[in-house]
Amino acid sequence: MGVFENPAYALASPLSGALISFGFLSAIAVARKKGAVSWRDRQYTISKNQHPLR
Numbered sequence: 001m002g003v004f005e006n007p008a009y010a011l012a013s014p015l016s017g018a019l020i021s022f023g024f025l026s027a028i029a030v031a032r033k034k035g036a037v038s039w040r041d042r043q044y045t046i047s048k049n050q051h052p053l054r
Helices: 007-031
Strands: 036-039 042-045
16 A cells, blocks of 8 residues: 555655654743743743733
8 A cells, every 4th residue: 555655745744753753842042041930840931022812
């Protein structure tokens, strides 16, 4: 069954894996900034233009 798959999937899967990994790493980097708030053993980032109720 896998023989009949489109070759574009074989090329796109490493790219999508790298994109997802980059997203996780950038989220970790943002969480370690000085603007992070610690509450109940978790880190939250607050930006200056963030609405308080969202």
